[in-house]
Amino acid sequence: xxxxxxxxxxxxxxxxxxxxxxxxxxxxxxxxxxxxxxxxxxxxxxxxxxxxxxxxxxxxxxxxxxxxxxxxxxxxxxxxxxxxxxxxxxxxxxxxxxxxxxxxxxxxxxxxxxxxxxxxxxxxxxxxxxxxxxxxxxxxxxxxxxxxxxxxxxxxxxxxxxxxxxxxxxxxxxxxxxxxxxxxxxxxxxxxxxxxxxxxxxxxxxxxxxxxxxxxxxxxxxxxxxxxxxxxxxxxxxxxxxxxxxxxxxxxxxxxxxxxxxxxxxxxxxxxxxxxxxxxxxxxxxxxxxxxxxxxxxxxxxxxxxxxxxxxxxxxxxxxxxxxxxxxxxxxx
Amino acid sequence: xxxxxxxxxxxxxxxxxxxxxxxxxxxxxxxxxxxxxxxxxxxxxxxxxxxxxxxxxxxxxxxxxxxxxxxxxxxxxxxxxxxxxxxxxxxxxxxxxxxxxxxxxxxxxxxxxxxxxxxxxxxxxxxxxxxxxxxxxxxxxxxxxxxxxxxxxxxxxxxxxxxxxxxxxxxxxxxxxxxxxxxxxxxxxxxxxxxxxxxxxxxxxxxxxxxxxxxxxxxxxxxxxxxxxxxxxx
Ligand SMILES: [Zn+2]
Numbered sequence: 001x002x003x004x005x006x007x008x009x010x011x012x013x014x015x016x017x018x019x020x021x022x023x024x025x026x027x028x029x030x031x032x033x034x035x036x037x038x039x040x041x042x043x044x045x046x047x048x049x050x051x052x053x054x055x056x057x058x059x060x061x062x063x064x065x066x067x068x069x070x071x072x073x074x075x076x077x078x079x080x081x082x083x084x085x086x087x088x089x090x091x092x093x094x095x096x097x098x099x100x101x102x103x104x105x106x107x108x109x110x111x112x113x114x115x116x117x118x119x120x121x122x123x124x125x126x127x128x129x130x131x132x133x134x135x136x137x138x139x140x141x142x143x144x145x146x147x148x149x150x151x152x153x154x155x156x157x158x159x160x161x162x163x164x165x166x167x168x169x170x171x172x173x174x175x176x177x178x179x180x181x182x183x184x185x186x187x188x189x190x191x192x193x194x195x196x197x198x199x200x201x202x203x204x205x206x207x208x209x210x211x212x213x214x215x216x217x218x219x220x221x222x223x224x225x226x227x228x229x230x231x232x233x234x235x236x237x238x239x240x241x242x243x244x245x246x247x248x249x250x251x252x253x254x255x256x257x258x259x260x261x262x263x264x265x266x267x268x269x270x271x272x273x274x275x276x277x278x279x280x281x282x283x284x285x286x287x288x289x290x291x292x293x294x295x296x297x298x299x300x301x302x303x304x305x306x307x308x309x310x311x312x313x314x315x316x317x318x319x320x321x322x323x324x325x326x327x328x329x330x331x332x333x
Numbered sequence: 334x335x336x337x338x339x340x341x342x343x344x345x346x347x348x349x350x351x352x353x354x355x356x357x358x359x360x361x362x363x364x365x366x367x368x369x370x371x372x373x374x375x376x377x378x379x380x381x382x383x384x385x386x387x388x389x390x391x392x393x394x395x396x397x398x399x400x401x402x403x404x405x406x407x408x409x410x411x412x413x414x415x416x417x418x419x420x421x422x423x424x425x426x427x428x429x430x431x432x433x434x435x436x437x438x439x440x441x442x443x444x445x446x447x448x449x450x451x452x453x454x455x456x457x458x459x460x461x462x463x464x465x466x467x468x469x470x471x472x473x474x475x476x477x478x479x480x481x482x483x484x485x486x487x488x489x490x491x492x493x494x495x496x497x498x499x500x501x502x503x504x505x506x507x508x509x510x511x512x513x514x515x516x517x518x519x520x521x522x523x524x525x526x527x528x529x530x531x532x533x534x535x536x537x538x539x540x541x542x543x544x545x546x547x548x549x550x551x552x553x554x555x556x557x558x559x560x561x562x563x564x565x566x567x
Contacts, residue, residue, distance in 0.1 A: 048401070048550035055405045059412045060540060073417055089402055096406050100372055100413025104386055176563050227564045235565040 002316060005077040005323070008101070009309035010058075012094030013086025013114045014141060015045045017057045019065040020305035021076075022313065027124055029069040030299075030306045033057050036180065043174030045140070051089030058097050076107060077323065080312035083111030086141070108326040110312045114303075118269035119148055120314050121296040121307035129294045134263045136254045138278075139270030139303070140166030140181065143211050143250075145257050151318040157257060158209025165272045168213035168246055172220050178239070183272055186239045193240030198223065198233075200245035202252065209257050216245055247278045255285060265292040269307075274298035334390040336531075337378075337414070338524040341371060341407035342399025342427050343447065343495070348374050349520035350382060351528075357382045358520055363403065371410055389420055393527030395518055396424035397545035398446050398454035398471075404544045415539070423527045423536040426545060430522035431493045432458040432465045434515045438491045441468060443483070445494035446518070451476060453495065454547050473547050480504050494518075 004024060011018040015036070021029040035053045039045050066073060081098035084091055095111070102109035118137050122129045131151060137144045143165045145158035163171065166183055173182030178189055201219050203212040220242055227233060250272075258266055266286060272278065279295060286293035300306060316326070336351045341363075348371065349358035357378050379386065394411040397404045415422045428444040435442050442458040442465060456471040474482065480503050483490060490510045497516055499505060505512065515522055530536050 042552060046550065046552050049552065051401070051405060052544075052546070052550055055408055055544060058409070059416060062416060089405070092402060093405050093409050096372065096409035097413045100410040101417045103372055103376065104414045104417030106386070176565075224563050229564065232564040232566045235567055238565065 002313060006071060006075055007078045007080060007309045007313055008076045008098075009112075009305040009312065010079075010081040010094040010098040011114070011117065011303055011305040011308050012054045012058065012090050013082045013084070014090060014303055015039055015050045015053075016303045017054050017061055017094070018303060018305035019058075019061050020309050021065060021069045021071055022306070022309040023071075025127060027306050027309075028071065029065045030304055031061055031065045031068070032304055033061050040180045043180050044170055045087075047087045047089055050087060051093060054090050054093040058093060062097075073101070074105065076101075076105060078108050078110065078312060078316075078326075079105075080110040080112050080308050082114045082117060082308055084114065086114055108323050110315065110326060112308045112311045112315070115142065115144070115146070116154070116315075117307035117311045119146060119154065119267075120311035121269050121300045121304075122267050122294045123310045123314060124300055124306055125297060126294045129265070129267065132261075132263050133265035133267050133294075134254075134258055134261055135266070136250065136268040136273070136282075137270045138165045138250060138268070138272035140164055140170055140272075142270060143213070145209055145254060147261055147263070151314060157261070158207070158211065158253060160211040160213060161205055161207075162212050162214040163217065165211070165213055165246055165250060166270070168217050169243075169272070171217050172242060175221055176224070181271070183275055186243050187275055187277065189235055190239030190241075190243050191236075193234065193236030193238070195237075195240040195244035197237035198241035200241060202245060202249050209253055211249065211253060213246070213249070216242075216249070243275070243277055247275070247281055250278060251281050251285065258285075258289065258291065263291070265294060267294050269296055269301050271302045273301035335384055335388050336391050336393060336524065336528070337375065337389055338393040338520040338527060339371070339375075339407050339411060340395035340427070340430075340518045340520045340523050341403040342395045342397055343403070343517045345517050345519070346371060346374065346403065347520040348378055349524060350378055350384060351524050355521065355524075356384070360519065371406055375410070386414075386418060389414070389418055391421050391423055391527075391531055393423045393425055393520075393523050393531070395427050395430065395520075395523050396542065397427060398448050398547045399427055399518070400447075400449065401544075401546065404546075408542070408544055412539075412542075421531070421536065422539065422542055423531050424542050425523045425527045425530065426471075427518040427523075428454060428456040428471055428494075429465075430518050430526045431515055432456070433526050434522045435491055435493045435513055436460045436463070436465045438513070440489040440491040440511060443490050443492050445479075445492060445496055445499075447495040447498050448473065448548065452548075453479060453499075455479060455482070471545075471547065476501055476504075483507055483510060
């Protein structure tokens with residue numbers, strides 16, 4: 001029933017305006033209009049700046065996505081959009097735009113949870129991904145370990161009690177003037193540096209699968225403030241050591257969760273999953289423990305709308321919904 | 334053929350369908366979150382009237398000033414509908430719409446729209462036969478400055494818009510000032526101005542439609558932003 005159907009997906013939960021088009025299993029278009037330039041000078045995402053930019057960009061982005069895919073709006077069969085969680089002022093733009101397109105075209109509309117989007121993203125490149133699997137979702141807004149028991153049944157077994165992993169990168173990067181977003185900036189500066197140079201703390205939390213990153217950022221700032229004037233530290237080594245501390249923390253708790261849940265497949269997503277050190281460590285771990293590792297490529301790890309298309313499609317397939325079913329149930333909510 | 338008109342810039346969210354005259358309209362007071370129900374409100378109007386989406390000729394929308402989230406929802410919904418149906422969007426300024434609605438007055442018309450944080454968007458107009466002409470440029474004004482503005486000359490004035498949110502006796506009781514309707518922008522006010530813009534082709538290209546925020550975005554810089562002198566070597 002989904003053969004030869006075209007899904008148009010929208011994602012505007014944070015600072016990326018994203019639109020994708022899928023036909024069957026083929027990702028025809030995956031457009032992302034990044035707002036990095038707008039937020040760079042603030043060293044972080046400014047919600048009001050982000051929602052203004054979404055409102056200004058989304059219509060033109062749709063136009064170029066349709067052009068690029070050679071698709072007419074009237075050919076679209078299903079419209080999907082992130083409906084949360086995220087920045088409220090940003091979400092409303094994509095969600096209302098998408099829903100009013102569905103309404104005008106009299107096509108079914110599906111709201112998709114952003115995290116379910118990340119969980120489903122590996123399906124684009126690896127349609128063989130099947131639950132149960134354990135996913136590590138890490139970005140500037142979330143740090144979660146999710147046990148996907150089956151599609152639709154998501155068990156959050158670990159999360160951060162303070163800052164997200166991406167925030168730990170962003171905040172230190174802002175302090176040091178390394179650039180925004182912090183993750184890629186610190187990775188680049190630390191490339192080739194000695195990651196064992198500084199032994200930053202690996203914080204513990206009371207729940208064994210929970211994360212904490214605010215102490216790490218503070219420790220790094222104290223470290224810099226405590227440096228004697230005549231003993232500067234290598235920027236490379238400092239960045240590499242900081243990155244290593246974040247990646248180590250992410251890995252050690254995730255590894256524990258993998259062992260305890262005894263899943264055979266592991267996955268991940270979110271902006272920090274584009275970090276090559278984290279990917280490398282996950283690969284080594286998967287190989288040693290003989291687990292299947294199905295990660296989305298870096299481009300599909302960061303926020304995008306292709307993951308919204310695939311999550312919508314996967315939802316229709318696993319719940320065996322026909323397009324008529326959702327047309328009845330979801331255009332008005 | 335029909336036109337859809339929307340206003341989402343304030344406390345009252347309204348939608349209306351017009352042919353030459355009003356066919357049907359609805360209005361509700363928005364509370365937090367309810368602005369995302371605009372599309373449901375529109376759907377109800379179409380259901381009630383039996384009008385088909387394909388019979389729409391244009392969408393008129395209130396492009397501000399006013400509450401940011403509401404304005405963005407109005408823009409997103411207008412753009413979604415117009416992109417899908419291939420029809421034009423006509424943005425209408427809310428201050429203009431309020432003043433136009435009061436154009437039969439002989440007084441100077443002062444349009445006031447709440448933009449939160451104790452500030453108002455403000456613009457004055459002179460009534461003309463069949464319309465209004467801007468007497469000043471629109472500006473963002475605090476209550477104190479509004480008080481000064483209103484009492485600085487002895488012109489007879491008509492206040493329209495969100496004057497009911499003004500908690501200042503001096504403005505409200507000024508002997509030269511008359512408090513009048515409309516008290517807020519409605520889809521009908523928007524239509525009355527939008528229809529003229531549409532008929533005379535005075536509306537921007539689809540890609541050039543902007544919301545009139547009248548204020549720069551609120552940016553509170555996190556305190557970590559203060560870049561310290563860091564003792565690095567490369
Ligand atoms: Zn995300």
